[in-house]
Amino acid sequence: MVKNRSAVGIAAIALFSLIVIACSAAAADQGDGTPSLEAQLISFASELRLGLSLAAFAAYSPTILDLRLHAQQLINLIEGADGPHYVRPTESSDEPVGLLVEVTGWLRQIPDRPLPPDKKERLLVAAKNVLIFLDLARDAALSLLDERRMDRAKEGMFEVYACLAAAYEPPCGTAYVPGLWTILDAFGLTDRGEEPHS
Amino acid sequence: MTIILTGLGVGLFADAYQRLLAESFRERSASYAQAFAEGAKRWIESGDLEMLRQAAQFLLVGSALYVQVESEGTLIIDERAAAVEIEPEPAGAARSITDASLPNGKPYLDIIIPLVDEDGSPSGYVSIGIDKSSVIAEARGVLLLSAAGGLGFDILLIGVLGWALLGRMRAREPIGAEKPPRYIEAGPLRIDPVRKEVTVGGRPVRLTPKQFALLRLLASEPGRVFSEEEILKAVWPDSAYADSKDIKQYVYLLRRRLGEASPEGRGLIVTVAGFGYRIADRSVEEDLTGK
Numbered sequence: 001m002v003k004n005r006s007a008v009g010i011a012a013i014a015l016f017s018l019i020v021i022a023c024s025a026a027a028a029d030q031g032d033g034t035p036s037l038e039a040q041l042i043s044f045a046s047e048l049r050l051g052l053s054l055a056a057f058a059a060y061s062p063t064i065l066d067l068r069l070h071a072q073q074l075i076n077l078i079e080g081a082d083g084p085h086y087v088r089p090t091e092s093s094d095e096p097v098g099l100l101v102e103v104t105g106w107l108r109q110i111p112d113r114p115l116p117p118d119k120k121e122r123l124l125v126a127a128k129n130v131l132i133f134l135d136l137a138r139d140a141a142l143s144l145l146d147e148r149r150m151d152r153a154k155e156g157m158f159e160v161y162a163c164l165a166a167a168y169e170p171p172c173g174t175a176y177v178p179g180l181w182t183i184l185d186a187f188g189l190t191d192r193g194e195e196p197h198s
Numbered sequence: 199m200t201i202i203l204t205g206l207g208v209g210l211f212a213d214a215y216q217r218l219l220a221e222s223f224r225e226r227s228a229s230y231a232q233a234f235a236e237g238a239k240r241w242i243e244s245g246d247l248e249m250l251r252q253a254a255q256f257l258l259v260g261s262a263l264y265v266q267v268e269s270e271g272t273l274i275i276d277e278r279a280a281a282v283e284i285e286p287e288p289a290g291a292a293r294s295i296t297d298a299s300l301p302n303g304k305p306y307l308d309i310i311i312p313l314v315d316e317d318g319s320p321s322g323y324v325s326i327g328i329d330k331s332s333v334i335a336e337a338r339g340v341l342l343l344s345a346a347g348g349l350g351f352d353i354l355l356i357g358v359l360g361w362a363l364l365g366r367m368r369a370r371e372p373i374g375a376e377k378p379p380r381y382i383e384a385g386p387l388r389i390d391p392v393r394k395e396v397t398v399g400g401r402p403v404r405l406t407p408k409q410f411a412l413l414r415l416l417a418s419e420p421g422r423v424f425s426e427e428e429i430l431k432a433v434w435p436d437s438a439y440a441d442s443k444d445i446k447q448y449v450y451l452l453r454r455r456l457g458e459a460s461p462e463g464r465g466l467i468v469t470v471a472g473f474g475y476r477i478a479d480r481s482v483e484e485d486l487t488g489k
Contacts, residue, residue, distance in 0.1 A: 050249050053237040060229035063332050066260035073256055
């Protein structure tokens with residue numbers, strides 16, 4: 001019982017922290033009630049990390065059924081509730097917007113941002129790359145929905161993971177394909193202590 | 199014997215496969231829990247408990263029965279599948295994989311992965327229950343398949359052996375072989391061995407058993423000369439006293455009976471001096487004489 005109370009307390013603090021972070025990120029409100037691009041990017045990065053975690057869980061699933069379920073969860077996360085391959089979970093209240101939908105939104109918003117043209121161009125390239133990698137990840141996940149062999153399914157899920165990781169673009173100090181990290185960095189949102197590309 | 203060996207083989211195979219399946223499931227479940235624990239550690243560090251809760255809920259859609267995360271002595275995540283009513287017991291920070299079962303008998307693996315700080319000191323743990331029902335069902339399926347396969351093999355083996363045996367039996371009977379004729383015929387003579395009836399030119403001839411046996415022997419191969427020794431052995435097999443006189447007497451009586459019955463019966467039994475007796479094969483003889 002004591003533990004439960006503590007858990008509720010921690011959860012409340014965490015929720016409050018999230019609200020504070022969200023509010024500060026949305027400080028540059030666009031006026032029409034939609035979150036700012038910065039707030040969207042923070043939320044997107046968090047969802048993409050969740051997708052990466054989900055792909056990692058899936059790759060180590062104890063059964064092929066678990067792996068397929070996680071593959072469907074990933075497709076839901078990537079495509080969103082309006083996606084052609086979205087399957088509504090039986091017990092879920094939140095319907096995801098979809099990572100692909102969010103990136104498509106940036107592609108419309110970035111040209112309107114007051115940024116130097118070269119930087120704007122760089123961000124558009126990065127956003128398109130994110131879109132491509134997410135598309136590849138979605139296709140790879142779709143191919144696993146009917147897979148019956150565990151070894152093949154696991155390999156396929158590593159492919160999904162690799163595509164999502166590429167979309168996230170973890171800095172690796174070498175020639176790279178710009179992705180989410182480049183965009184986060186452009187808006188000063190990289191708070192994970194990662195070193196930028198050299 | 200084959201069935202017993204097959205059964206033994208199937209049993210050993212099924213047992214080995216089940217063990218392999220259980221071991222593999224255990225390893226994968228541990229890796230699954232470890233992957234979640236890695237994520238949990240990062241989410242706790244970044245304070246993103248909402249993502250941690252979402253990730254835990256993702257697991258519950260599959261084989262996970264419950265997911266608990268304790269950090270700094272506080273249970274921060276306690277997500278459970280609707281059907282689970284038990285309170286998983288925190289077992290400290292030690293890593294463990296324990297076989298357990300729910301009150302309704304459903305078996306599961308209780309996996310505890312300790313969480314450690316940057317400096318290596320324990321900060322909490324992740325506890326996940328993984329439902330074992332699917333792997334048990336799979337093992338049962340394999341057992342049933344193996345048993346069915348074994349039974350099928352036995353049936354196939356019996357079928358093959360039966361077919362081979364049948365083929366062998368058939369091989370002994372030439373294809374198209376006809377049943378032996380019911381009657382023994384030699385010219386006008388006709389013998390029915392089943393009814394013990396004899397006719398000559400269509401007229402019945404009444405014979406004693408010994409006369410019948412002698413006539414049947416001679417008529418079995420029309421034209422062939424049977425020696426007295428052969429006749430004695432065939433017609434009087436148990437008599438040490440029968441001799442050529444008996445043969446002569448019976449041949450005389452036979453000739454008489456056959457002649458009385460029909461003129462065609464006369465001269466049917468031919469004496470071949472110095473050798474024995476034979477039935478005149480008139481069809482052959484007629485061909486040879488041109489009659």
